[in-house]
Amino acid sequence: MANQGTLVVALTQRGRLLPSTYELLTCGRAIADAAKEPLAAVVLGAKASQFAPDLIARGAEKVFVVEHPALENFNDELHAKAVGGVVAKEGLARVLVPGSVAGKSLAARLSVALKAGLAADASQVHLNSSGLKAERGQYSGNIVSEVEFRSPVQIATVSPMAYPRAEAQAGRTGQTVAVPFEPGPARIEFVSYQPEESSEVDLTAAERIVSGGRGLGTAEGFKLIREFAQSIGAAVGASRAVVDSGWIAYRHQVGLTGKSVRPKLYVACGISGQIQHLAGMSSSGTIVAINTDAACPMMEIASISVVGDLNELIPLIVAEIKKRKGAPAAA
């Protein structure tokens, strides 16, 4: 019998379900609906079963739970073995994997083990009359290639933020299946986990982001951006130009070779809006551009365009925010 069914791979880290899982559930739900098949998810971890109700509430009809202490920390070999076992046993056709570093490593191993076609970094994955298709941005996002599959099993890693997160729906029901797992020997060993030390709001989880670009003039300009961000509880983002100049750390970079973000509010200060930057933030809710150049690409996609010198405008905006919040404005 031909392989059928779509599987979302739900990865856990430090006892938490990765939020990218919810984005995969949105993508998987659309594919499963188009195929008129149920949507399945597989969740892996030391205490993975606790996540099954959430996965069902957000769109999965069936959740395979692979629970084992050996899966507490990501291990390419063991995770690939566990997911591959489920795909092979259930005869599944389509596998959606988070486009994170761990997810891409897992997908590559799965692809080899299952002799499955793999589309990495897909921005869209959909099903049409000729089968599964994945869209991938290439050449710095200047072209979009469409990938078709010829293998019975088809795998795609889906870029972060490519899809909105599936919301939990009350009253949804589904089936949970415990999958026995025997890790066996592995050539990869988890050594330790070193969390990033930062008190700043995480960029990928932020609902508001204030980003700075070369228009700041110098690294000192980020003082303004930080003050602005702090005044509205936002994370600090940046263009690659300023990261490459050493004005701010790479973890703040938004764009093709940085992070993909989808906040409700994105404020771009002194960022021209080259395609590689837009690739990481153009799905944001409201985009505010502050720029001296009224004709730059960022102004074209912005919901609100503010033409002017950021050095003059940002202190005025921050002072107004503080005034409205009732805090004393800086002299």
Ligand SMILES: Cc1cc2nc3c(=O)[nH]c(=O)nc-3n(C[C@H](O)[C@H](O)[C@H](O)COP(=O)(O)OP(=O)(O)OC[C@H]3O[C@@H](n4cnc5c(N)ncnc54)[C@H](O)[C@@H]3O)c2cc1C
């Ligand atoms: C393979 C590849 C990958 C890339 N990946 C990324 C990526 O992930 N992210 C990314 O951002 N870029 C990326 N880039 C670089 C990208 O092409 C641009 O060079 C970069 O985004 C430009 O950054 P910027 O907008 O800060 O600088 P600029 O393009 O120099 O723009 C500065 C802007 O500031 C404005 N300005 C100047 N002074 C003021 C002022 N006083 N007040 C207000 N506005 C002012 C100017 O009008 C201008 O619009 C990539 C490029 C390549 C080739």
